[in-house]
Amino acid sequence: MSQENDTKTFRYPLRWRIMDALEAALDVLWPRRLSPYSGWALIMPALLLVGILVLGLFQIAESSLHVLDRSTFMPAEEYTLANYEMVADSATYWRVLWRSLLGAGLTVFFTLLLALPYSYIMVRTPSAAVRKALLVALFLPFFIGQVVRAYGILIVLGTSGAVNDVLGLFGVEPVRLLFNFPAVVFGLVQYMLPFAVLMLAPALTAIPRETETAASSLGANWVRTFWHVVIPMAKPGLVGAGLVVGTLSLTDFAMPAMLGGGSQDFIANAIYDQFFRTADQGLGAALALLLVALGSILVGIVIAVFGAGTLGMGGKK
Amino acid sequence: MNQSPSAGTMQAMRGEPPKVAVRVRDVTMDFGGGALAVDRASFDLETGRFLTILGPSGSGKTTLLRMIAGFQKPTSGAITINGRAVDATPPHRRSVGMVFQRLALFPHMTAAENVAFPLKMRRFNPKTIPGRVREFLDLVKLGDYGDRRINELSGGQQQRVAIARALVFEPELLLLDEPLAALDRKLREEMQLEFRRIQHELGVTTINVTHDQREALVVSDDIIVMDGGKIQQHAQPVDLYRRPDNPFVAGFLGVSTFVDGEATSDGLRAGGLTLRGTHATDISEGAPARGAIRAEQIRIDADPQALAGCDTAVPGKIHDVIFEGERLLYVAALDGLPGVEFRIYHHDPDAFDLYDIGAPVMIGWNARDMKIFKSVA
Ligand SMILES: Nc1ncnc2c1ncn2[C@@H]1O[C@H](COP(=O)(O)OP(=O)(O)OP(=O)(O)O)[C@@H](O)[C@H]1O
């Protein structure tokens, strides 16, 4: 067979050529005898990033140990736990803490409640059109961003917004729907839903359809199939989505700020106030550390209860 | 469409009408892809019998089974289970146990919990559930494995859990969709006998689907052969093997050689040779015909005297010799018909390697073993 004929039946793909060139270049930059260390080299950038974070954390820890000197408006020299005592003694901060936790918890609950059927239908629908529509509806809000979305909610739920207009048609006096706790949770759920759906979809895809068919032949109607088969089998996805939604909500700033109207601060808003309004760095740092500790403990508890395996990290608990 | 010969004759013998557990009438499934997945299938299955639906891949076996289970609605036709029309009954209200091709066990439950699941779903008295679970785990010889998670069981053990789960609620009907296809041959043959034992022990009416002809012959009381969505033949194993209704069935079970030619009154004329055979279908002399003969029914010998008892004995040549362990497979052609390669089994343990490739031999058979069918255009 001639060479021309050979290239007709099989052309060496461009992608392979690029790989060849890259590998040759790599051989020069990273000789083979270094290959036992390749793994380390590959995670180096990630380690660096984490290192910077840890450094920052130390910095914050350090500054949380100085109180603000009111005469100079600079942090005082001596080390003290006064900032922590101040937080612990303050009813306001306890209220903020409790509000953040409750808000995050409620957001996780409602988000998962809404995301589960949404992603289930998206994964299981036989119609490609329905699937595409659901996907588009999911991604559109991503492009809009949190601030614009919150603004949209302000308009729709405002005293002269669309919702109150509709209520007005039924003779209902304008209701104050905004600047309260439910409004913040509503905004957070709306914001988190796409994340949760995106994390649940792969978990649901991994459940063989035949398993559900089997459940129905064994006598389970769809409600029981969902409860006894789909939800337990989707547990890794539910736990993962719950963690992401929970931590993002717990540390959220924009929704409480915009939809809470100053009356519904979460921890992040309190921290912001200390850093950028009162300029009390020490107090802000103490609050920030508390937030990190709180988040870590919660994640730790979830992983201890459900096992790292449920997050798709392999291995059993 | 061929009716089972057994239904009528057995009825007459016992003098009482056998109970029909499953009645399928003109059931058709059209997925809209041109050909029908199932094309006017009709059959009856008597209570307590083991029926196997046998056919090549894509012949519509799974589709037919899923319609009986209620997972798919037939485009047309009717299905009755124990006298009740089930067209409007969803799967979870039918009393049908099913073992799936990929088992579909619940990985988040133990073996025992898998078996208990249908009992809970079907609202059995909670007090009776543990005893019943134990009884059925014992039945499939998994008494000590109840606490194991599914992924801690071997393939064969998972199979057994799936069987126990499908049987524990005493369904009116057990459906098996090629649950053995994924197992290695030894385990598969062991499980085939296991199916048979359990089915005899419980007497549950069973429909099994497979493309493994050996499995069908070993485990079944009745066999339905399907091809292209159509039922080709419905018969008991021995009848099906001995008296195929058409060349497809003759070729699907066992190893057969086909000869095309024109029919004579007592055989087939092909390539100037007259080969003796018997008419399997109504066919007039001179019509295009196809003869089929099985590998174990052909004799081969260098000595013409040895084949004196055969109705047909023709000289030919060996093309190939294949060692299959317990037997030898000769590929040989008749001198007047070089294009048709006859496949011939040879079992004589003393006469292995008797003939070399190219050796001249006599090839013969009896008229009753060569089946003559009408050629399909
Ligand atoms: N849901 C479906 N949609 C469209 N066509 C289908 C569907 N299910 C099956 N078919 C088609 O129907 C025909 C019969 O399929 P079926 O699954 O019943 O075959 P089978 O005999 O079980 O084959 P196998 O031995 O490979 O399992 C095939 O041509 C298949 O492509």
Ligand SMILES: [Mg+2]
């Ligand atoms: Mg199939």
